[in-house]
Amino acid sequence: MTEIRAPLVRAHVWRSSGKVGFPLLVLVVASHIVLRPVSWRHEWFWATYQFNFVDVLLGPAAACIGAWEGRRLRQRAGLVATSARPLTAVLCHWAALAAWLAAVFAAGLVAVWATVRLAGTPGLPDGYSLLSVVPALALLAGYGAFGMIAGSAFPNPVTVPLAGMVAFGVTLFGYVGGVPEQVLQVGGATGSTATLRPRLSVIGAQTVTYAAFGLLCIVAIGATVALPRRLARRTVGIATVIAVAAGIPLFFVGAPLATHRPTVVCFGRHPTVCALPGYRKYLPAAQHTLAEFRPLAEQLGYPLPDRFTQATLPGDQVWAPLPENFLTSRDEATQRTMAANIVLSSLIPGIKSCLAPDTFQDYARVATWVQIQIEPDLAAKLSSPTQSATNALPTLADARAALERMRRLCGTQHHQ
Amino acid sequence: MTGTNTTQAGLAGVAGETSLADVTVEFGKTVALNGVSFDFSPGVTAILGPNGAGKSTLLGVLATLIEPTAGTVCIAGEPIHSRPALRRARQALGYLPQHPDYFDHLTVLEALHYAAWLKGLGAAQRREKVGAAVDRFGLQAICRQKLRTLSGGTRRRVYLASAVVHDPRVVVLDEPTSGLDPTRRADVRAVLDQLRENIVVFSTQLTEEVELLADRVLVMSAGHLVFSGTPKELAAVAGTDQPSVSVVEAALRRLTGTNGER
Numbered sequence: 001m002t003e004i005r006a007p008l009v010r011a012h013v014w015r016s017s018g019k020v021g022f023p024l025l026v027l028v029v030a031s032h033i034v035l036r037p038v039s040w041r042h043e044w045f046w047a048t049y050q051f052n053f054v055d056v057l058l059g060p061a062a063a064c065i066g067a068w069e070g071r072r073l074r075q076r077a078g079l080v081a082t083s084a085r086p087l088t089a090v091l092c093h094w095a096a097l098a099a100w101l102a103a104v105f106a107a108g109l110v111a112v113w114a115t116v117r118l119a120g121t122p123g124l125p126d127g128y129s130l131l132s133v134v135p136a137l138a139l140l141a142g143y144g145a146f147g148m149i150a151g152s153a154f155p156n157p158v159t160v161p162l163a164g165m166v167a168f169g170v171t172l173f174g175y176v177g178g179v180p181e182q183v184l185q186v187g188g189a190t191g192s193t194a195t196l197r198p199r200l201s202v203i204g205a206q207t208v209t210y211a212a213f214g215l216l217c218i219v220a221i222g223a224t225v226a227l228p229r230r231l232a233r234r235t236v237g238i239a240t241v242i243a244v245a246a247g248i249p250l251f252f253v254g255a256p257l258a259t260h261r262p263t264v265v266c267f268g269r270h271p272t273v274c275a276l277p278g279y280r281k282y283l284p285a286a287q288h289t290l291a292e293f294r295p296l297a298e299q300l301g302y303p304l305p306d307r308f309t310q311a312t313l314p315g316d317q318v319w320a321p322l323p324e325n326f327l328t329s330r331d332e333a334t335q336r337t338m339a340a341n342i343v344l345s346s347l348i349p350g351i352k353s354c355l356a357p358d359t360f361q362d363y364a365r366v367a368t369w370v371q372i373q374i375e376p377d378l379a380a381k382l383s384s385p386t387q388s389a390t391n392a393l394p395t396l397a398d399a400r401a402a403l404e405r406m407r408r409l410c411g412t413q414h415h416q
Numbered sequence: 417m418t419g420t421n422t423t424q425a426g427l428a429g430v431a432g433e434t435s436l437a438d439v440t441v442e443f444g445k446t447v448a449l450n451g452v453s454f455d456f457s458p459g460v461t462a463i464l465g466p467n468g469a470g471k472s473t474l475l476g477v478l479a480t481l482i483e484p485t486a487g488t489v490c491i492a493g494e495p496i497h498s499r500p501a502l503r504r505a506r507q508a509l510g511y512l513p514q515h516p517d518y519f520d521h522l523t524v525l526e527a528l529h530y531a532a533w534l535k536g537l538g539a540a541q542r543r544e545k546v547g548a549a550v551d552r553f554g555l556q557a558i559c560r561q562k563l564r565t566l567s568g569g570t571r572r573r574v575y576l577a578s579a580v581v582h583d584p585r586v587v588v589l590d591e592p593t594s595g596l597d598p599t600r601r602a603d604v605r606a607v608l609d610q611l612r613e614n615i616v617v618f619s620t621q622l623t624e625e626v627e628l629l630a631d632r633v634l635v636m637s638a639g640h641l642v643f644s645g646t647p648k649e650l651a652a653v654a655g656t657d658q659p660s661v662s663v664v665e666a667a668l669r670r671l672t673g674t675n676g677e678r
Binding site for chain 2 (some may be wrong): 004007008010011012015072075076078079080081082083084085089227228229230231
């Protein structure tokens with residue numbers, strides 16, 4: 001009659017504020033997944049890293065729930081303070097909250113990975129993808145601890161939303177406030193991360209810093225509640241020094257992501273198009289579209305690069321870059337327009353971002369000529385009285401001249 | 417002579433299993449306890465005194481919640497000088513604050529397990545002690561109910577059970593019967609009666625509890641311990657040997673110089 005299974009797990013985890021806040025957390029995670037584009041679905045790391053961005057929303061929610069748990073702890077101060085394991089007690093409350101946060105995070109991540117798999121992406125998340133999750137989880141736990149110390153120090157119901165707002169403000173500051181990006185950014189990528197992967201030093205430094213911050217909060221709560229004032233001050237002082245020391249390296253480890261050459265799959269010849277395995281099904285159409293530009297490039301006097309690849313690194317002069325939105329574009333006309341830009345950029349690397357005088361007009365001239373060759377209907381549209389009154393359609397000679405001017409002003413090196 | 421008007425010098429330096437030696441507590445410029453010394457022995461000790469006399473501070477010091485500004489505190493034979501000593505003292509201590517509402521979202525069993533765990537008991541010991549507490553406090557029928565669903569009196573019984581679930585040698589209770597109806601107060605007194613073999617210290621506003629429960633009485637006034645003795649000795653202050661409610665109140669008035677406000 002008096003037996004229950006795992007009473008302490010029940011008392012901590014099952015009765016945690018994290019359980020009460022779980023539906024809110026699920027809502028936040030679901031919104032993050034459902035209400036945003038799923039263009040990440042062909043890349044394991046991109047999908048994972050973009051999902052990690054949920055910390056921006058989940059963190060403030062965690063702080064709110066933590067603040068509620070902190071209030072509860074404050075109500076138990078007499079009990080915890082006279083216990084033989086006050087620090088462990090506070091730690092267990094934090095761990096229980098962190099377990100709920102981790103559970104909702106894991107559920108979201110599984111949903112994201114399932115989406116990636118259902119999109120036909122082969123394989124499984126690689127080690128880097130898995131590792132990138134660790135600091136995101138540590139940061140969430142840190143937010144929870146922040147909420148707990150806020151709720152414990154100011155056990156007023158108003159503290160609950162305030163803790164969330166402060167957490168959100170700090171996060172925003174971390175993303176847009178000029179703070180080194182590795183300090184608070186654990187995810188978020190609006191474009192492909194095909195040639196990027198997390199740096200292990202940043203993962204390590206972030207995890208250590210966030211965990212140290214969380215532990216500092218927990219020690220501060222435990223010491224304030226349970227230790228004599230002088231002993232509490234000394235304990236918190238020592239913990240602060242350790243936490244600050246643990247966090248210092250994070251400011252010096254550099255950017256969270258580093259470039260790398262990924263493994264790609266390729267299709268076709270002249271040109272060969274290569275992309276991450278998740279894009280395999282898009283390669284034939286992409287290759288066909290790009291191949292249409294081969295004779296045009298030759299007419300302009302520049303050979304089309306022999307290989308287009310998603311695995312182009314900055315400064316790479318060997319292969320022409322291939323953006324993922326071109327690969328996945330379902331509309332033929334849009335894909336052609338994008339291909340025109342890709343091809344032009346590939347002929348003279350750097351021209352798209354060139355700011356030399358008249359470059360824009362030259363680029364438009366060449367692009368229009370290319371478009372007309374691919375879509376003869378466009379010539380008719382552009383020859384309408386209103387259009388022709390202002391601009392004559394560019395000829396091949398015009399296009400070649402414009403391209404030559406751009407090469408002189410902006411070009412770096414011609415693809416081989 | 418029946419009563420003992422305690423002199424600070426007379427008790428200073430008293431050593432014992434649980435004792436306060438020349439304990440002073442200051443909150444800023446306010447002196448909440450002023451050189452209080454007392455040697456607690458097994459049995460029930462009631463602390464009386466008017467509001468602001470230092471009763472709660474004294475209990476806070478005994479419960480290791482308040483660090484004395486000066487003086488020595490010894491709990492269950494453990495002088496509190498260091499963290500390990502504090503930990504050992506707390507293992508031997510059961511404390512119930514005046515308004516304990518910390519278990520409300522737990523079931524009775526969870527609350528008892530949690531309290532036993534906080535006191536450092538291992539899993540096997542916890543099971544045994546929780547089972548014993550459930551039987552001792554008659555909680556079988558409500559084991560799986562959440563505390564917030566229980567009546568005030570029943571909840572108080574559970575709090576009391578959780579405070580002593582680990583069989584502490586020293587039990588410190590801050591007004592354990594306040595806010596309870598006479599029947600529930602009698603229930604709590606019955607429980608305290610069972611704990612008599614330990615050192616039980618409780619504060620109270622109800623003079624009837626001195627008569628019904630206490631083996632010893634401490635009277636506090638303005639941070640000073642102004643009386644310590646048996647209920648009969650307290651009655652003697654009022655000129656009689658029967659510690660009835662009115663006698664105790666008269667004695668208190670005489671000792672603290674108040675109009676019976678406690």
